[in-house]
Amino acid sequence: MLANFVPTGDDYLRYLPEIIMVVAGTLVMLIEPLLGENKRTAFETVSLVAFVAALGAAIKANTIPGASFANMVIVDGFATFFTVLVIGVGILTILSSSQYLKREHAASAEYYALLLFSVTGQCVMATANELIMIFIGLEISSIATYVLAGYLRDDKRNNEAALKYFLLGSFATAFLLYGIAWIYGTTGSTNLADIRMFLLTPGTEHNVTLASTAAALMLVGFAFKVSAAPFQIWAPDVYQGAPAPVTLFMSAGPKAAAFAVFLRVFMTAFQPITSRWEPFVWSSALLTMIIGNFAALTQTNIKRMLAYSSIAHAGYVMVAIAAHNQIGIAAAMFYLAAYAFMNIGAFAVVTHFSRQGEKFVNIEDLAGLGWKQPVTAGLFAIFLLSLIGVPLTGGFFGKFYIFKAALDANMVWLAVLGLLNSAVAAYYYLRILVVMYMNEPGEATLSLQPLGAGLRTTLWASALGTLVLGIFPSVLLNFARNSSALVK
C-alpha cells in the first residue's frame, strides 16, 4: 500500500488540467501590478490560454484513464465529460465577460483568477473518487463563486446576492459534511468504492438505516447546490442579483459539477440502498419542476425568470437521477451539456442587453429586438426554443432521453408529469419571443449598441452547440452512454 502514496508521472498527467488552471490563476494575480493600462486584455489572454491548455490536458488524460493519488481521484469517461464541460463553460464565460467588465469599469485580475479557481474546483469535483475530494472541490468552486456573485462591491444587488449565496451555500455544505461524518462512522471509509463494498456486504443490514440517514443529509447538501426543491429558495435572488456574466457561469458550471458528484455518489456508493433514497429524489424532482415552471410564469425580470427556468431544468435532471439506471446517467450527462449551451446563450443575450448598471433586465425592455438586431434576436430565439424543447435543438433530445430513462424505470407518471411541465414552460419562453418580434421597439432597444466580439463568439458557439446536439445527438450521446457505467 505504501508504494501507492508516491505519485507517478501518470498521476500528475491525469491531474494536469487542475494544475494548469491553479498556476494560471496565481499567475494572473501576480502579473497584475506589473502591467500598465492595457492590462485587461492580458488577463483575458492568459486565462483563455490556460483554459484551452487545460482542455487539451483533460482530453489527453482521457487516454490514460484510471485512479490516481491513492484512489483519491479517478479519471474515466464520466470525469472527462464533466471536466471538458466545465472548462468549456469557463471559456465561454470569459468571452462574454470582457465587454461587461469594461462598461462597469471593473476589469481586474481577481475576476479571472476567481473564475480559474472556481473551474478548478469543479474539475476536482468531476474527478473526485473520495468524499474528502468532493468536499474540497465543492468548496474551492463555491468560495470562488461566492466572491464572483458579489463582484461589483458597490452594487447593492451584488452584495445581497453574494450574502444569500454564501449563507445558504455554507449551510448546505454543513449538511453535506454531517452526512459524510455519519457515513464515515458507519462504514469506516470515505472512499466511494469502499462504502459501496461495505453496504453490499451481507450482515450489515442493521447499518443500512444509519447509512440512509447519512445519505439523506448528503442529499440535502446536494439538493441545495443544484437548486432542487425544497432547497431552491436562494437561486432566484442570487441569479437576479449577481452580475449577468457571473449568472451565466453559475447557472451552467457549478450546477453541472454538482450534478456530477450527485450522480457519482448516489450511483456508486449509495447504489446498494437505492430503494431508500429513490422516493425522495423523485418527489424532489417533481416538486422542482412544478415550482420552477409555475413561478417562472409570473416573472417580469428576465434574469429572475431564467433563474426559475434553471430550477425547472434541474428538476428534469433529477428525473434522470430518480430513474437510477445507466440510460438515466447518460441522459443526465447529455442534458447538462445541452442545457449549458442554451442557458449560456440566453444569459449572454441578457449580458449584452442589460447595459451599464443592468438597467434593462425586464422582459418588456426586449420589445422590438427582432427588428433592431435580427441576428441577436434570431440566436436568442434558438436558445429559447431549445429551452422549450423544440425538435432539432439540443433541449429536445435532452428531454427525450430523460423521459425515455424514466419510462424504462417504469416511472410512467413521472414522465407524463414532466411532459406536462414542459408544456407549461413553453408559455413563458414564448412570451419573450412575442415581445421581441410583435412589439414596437422601445427606448431600451433603440439605444442598443452592436454586439462585441467576445459576446458574438459566445452566442454563435452556443447556438452551434445547441443545434449540433439537436441534429446529431448521437455524437455526444454515444460518448455519454459508453462512460455511464460508473460502478467499476
Added chain:
Amino acid sequence: MQNAVPMSWYLILSAILFGLGVAGFIYRRNIITVFMSIELMLNAVNLTFIAFSYTLRQVDGHIFSFFVMVVAAAEAAVGLAIILTVFKNRETLMIDDVSSMKY
C-alpha cells in the same frame, strides 16, 4: 480507558450542537449570528469526525476534521468580507433588511 465517556455521548452532543446551529440559522435575524450558527454546525461535524475516528482507531477522521477547519477558515474570510460590504452599503446587519429583490 474503560470508564471513559461513552461514544454515544459525543454523538448526541454533536447532534445537539448541529441542531442548535440549524435552529440559529433559521431563527436568528443578525447576519453575524447566522454566520456563527454555520460555524457551530461545522464544529459539530468536527466533533462527530473525531469521535468516530477515535472509535474506529483510524486517522482518516482526524485528517478530515483538519480539512474542515481549513475550509471553515477560508469561508470565514470570504464570508466576513461579504458581510462587511453589505454593512458598508446598507448600514444594517439585520437579515430582513437585506431583501431588495423580494417582490
